[in-house]
Structure formats: C-alpha cells, structure tokens
Amino acid sequence: KPKAVLFDLDGVIVDTxxxxxxxxxxxxxxxxxxxxxxxxxxxxxxxxxxxxxxLLEIGxxxxxxxxxxxxxxxxxxxxxxxxxxxxxSEILPGVISFLEELNENHIPFALGSASKNAPRILKKIxxxxxxxxxxxxxxxxxxxxxxxxxxxxAEALSVNSKDCVVFxxxxxxxxxxxxxxxxxxGVGDSAILKGxxxxxxxxxxxxxxxxxx
Ligand code: BG6
Ligand code: MG
Numbered sequence: 001k002p003k004a005v006l007f008d009l010d011g012v013i014v015d016t017x018x019x020x021x022x023x024x025x026x027x028x029x030x031x032x033x034x035x036x037x038x039x040x041x042x043x044x045x046x047x048x049x050x051x052x053x054x055l056l057e058i059g060x061x062x063x064x065x066x067x068x069x070x071x072x073x074x075x076x077x078x079x080x081x082x083x084x085x086x087x088x089s090e091i092l093p094g095v096i097s098f099l100e101e102l103n104e105n106h107i108p109f110a111l112g113s114a115s116k117n118a119p120r121i122l123k124k125i126x127x128x129x130x131x132x133x134x135x136x137x138x139x140x141x142x143x144x145x146x147x148x149x150x151x152x153x154a155e156a157l158s159v160n161s162k163d164c165v166v167f168x169x170x171x172x173x174x175x176x177x178x179x180x181x182x183x184x185x186g187v188g189d190s191a192i193l194k195g196x197x198x199x200x201x202x203x204x205x206x207x208x209x210x211x212x213x
Contacts, residue, residue, distance in 0.1 A: 001105075001107075001208060001211065001212050002107060002163060002164060002165040002183070002211055003107065003159045003160070003163035003164070004107065004108050004109065004110070004153075004154065004157040004159040004163065004164045004165075005102060005107060005108075005109040005110075005164065005165050005166075005167070006109070006110050006111070006112045006150050006153045006154070006164055006165070006166045006167070006177075006182070007109060007110070007111055007112065007166075007167050008045070008111075008112060008113055008166075008167060008168045008169060008170065008173050008187075009111055009113035009115055009118050009121060009122070009136075010044070010045075010113065010114075010115060010169075011044060011045075011169035011170065011187065011188075012092070012095075012167050012168065012169050012187050012203070013091065013092060013095055013111075013122075013125070013127070014086070014090050014091055014092060014121060014125055015090065015092055016083065016115075016121065017040065017044065019079055019082040019083050020040070020043065020051075020079060021037060021040045022078075022082060023075045023076075023078040023079040023082060024040065024043065024051070024055055024075060025040075026078060027055070027071060027074065027075050027078075028055060028058075028059055031056075031059055031061055031071075032059070032061075033058070033059035033060075033061070035055065035058065035059075039055075039058055042054050043055070044169065044170040044171075044172075045114055045144050045168070045169075045170025045171065045172040045173045046114065046143065046144075046170075046172060047114050047137060047143040048072050048075070048076065048116065048137070049068070049072055050143060052068055052071055052072050052075070053068075056068075076117075079117070080117065080120070083117070083120075083121060083124065086121065086124045086125065087124060087125065087126075088125050088126045088127075090125060091125050091127070092202065092203060093202055093203065093204045094202055094203030094204030094205070094206060095203045098203050098206050098207070099127075099130060101207065101208055102208075105208060107208075108132040108133075108157045108159070109130075109131060109132060109157075110131055110132055110133035110134065110135060110153040110156055110157055111131050111133070111134045111135060111136065111153070112135050112149040112150045112152075112153045112166070112176075113135070113136045113137065113149070114136075114137050114140075114143055114144055114149070114173075115136055115137050116136060116137035116138050117137075118134060118136035118137065119134060119136065122134065132156070132157055133153060133156035133157055135149050135150075135152045135153045135156065136149075139152065140152065143172075144170070144172040144173050144175070144176035145171075145172045145173075145175035145176045145179060146176060146179070147176050147177070147179040147180035147181075148176075149176060150164070150166055150176055150177055150180040150182060151180050154180070154182075161180050161181040161182055162181050162182070164180075164182045164183070165182065165183045165184075165185060165211060166180070166182045166183070166184045166185065167185050167187055167203070167206075168184060168185070168186060168187065168193075168196070169186070169187040169188050169193075170193075171192075171193055171194065174186055174193055174194070174195055174196050175195065177196075178195055178196075183197050183198075183211075184196045184197050184198075185197065185198045185199070185200060185206070185211075186198070186199045186200075187199075187200055187201075187202070187203065188201070189201075198210075
C-alpha cells in the first residue's frame, strides 16, 4: 500500500490537451505553418517554453528570446480564455472515487504538474482544497523528466520517495517518477508510454486493492 500518491494534472485529473492543442495550433497558423494533433503529443508534460521551442522547430522558425516570450504569453492568454468555462464536469472518470478511497484510508495526495495554470484549473474543477500539497510549474526549476516536481511532492507530504505512487500520462512524467525512485502508473497505452510499473487506460481501473498487489 502506498504512503502517498502524486498526481499529474493534465491528462490524468482533467483533459486539457484539447485546449492546449487549439491554442498552439492557432499560434502555428499565425506563424504560417500547420500543427497536427500528432505534433501536439510531443508537448504533453513539457513546460510552456519548451513546448514553444518544439513548435518553432516543427515550423522551422527562429525567434529571439523576447519574441518567444511574447508568443508564449499570447498562447497562454488564449489557453486561459479557453479553460475559463471549465467546471467539475471535466474531471476525468474514476478520479473522484479514487480520491475518496485515498481519503477513507488516510493516504495523503499531492499534485505534481508542469503547468503554471494548475492552481487555477484545480479551483475551477473544485479540487483545489482536496490536495495536501500542490507542486506546479511555478514551484520548480527543472521540468520533467527531472524528478524535482515529484521529489518536492514527497517532501511536502513527509513521505519517502519509495513509498509514493505517481500517476502520469506523459513519457517525460513517467521518466520523472522513475528517476525519483517511485512506483509509476502510466495512464494510457503501454505501446506509447514506456517504462511505467503498471498501466491503466483510465483512473476508473484504479483502486488501492490493485496497488497493494
Ligand atoms: C503540462 C501539459 O501539464 O503543462 C503541457 O501536459 C503544458 O502540455 C505544460 O505545456 C505547461 O502548462 P502551462 O499551463 O504552464 O502553459
Ligand atoms: Mg499530463
């Protein structure tokens, strides 16, 4: 049984990928190139600036640092606009009941996300007060696959890394969890996500009973 659980946000708790995709696509189109959902896969779990760099590389466009900052801010404004109507109906299936099971068993849980919008999103979906700690893009210096985000989560919950379970839908996040010495559950396809300890398609398949085995 885990002593603590660390959750990624985007793609695990809530499906924000479509909102990120639309905002990046619009930016790419303005810069004169197309951007597909397949391209968008490369941005999952990746920080905002690193995502922009990948996007510019796809479009073979070079920009100065100040231009990049303007582009990242423009993308974020649209993303924030796009998630402004988000509510608890967008919490992914199985999340609420698993959080309830953790609470009933007194197992603390924290958020470990690359997103600087994590607190805003958690408030919108009504889960902000549920998390015992929130480690997000504002509180880390090194993005996933660096383990910093999860190590800080374990520290905030006063639990050893090896007693933590991580839920992740991105390759960079699975690598971050493994690098932190944690048990990692990949949320998604094992053919795409490499190196996790276990895989589920959705949080609906998760229970403490499954983790205890
Ligand atoms: C991650 C998402 O959780 O957060 C990425 O998977 C996103 O797609 C990253 O780029 C940073 O998000 P934000 O909200 O700080 O731009
Ligand atoms: Mg994710």
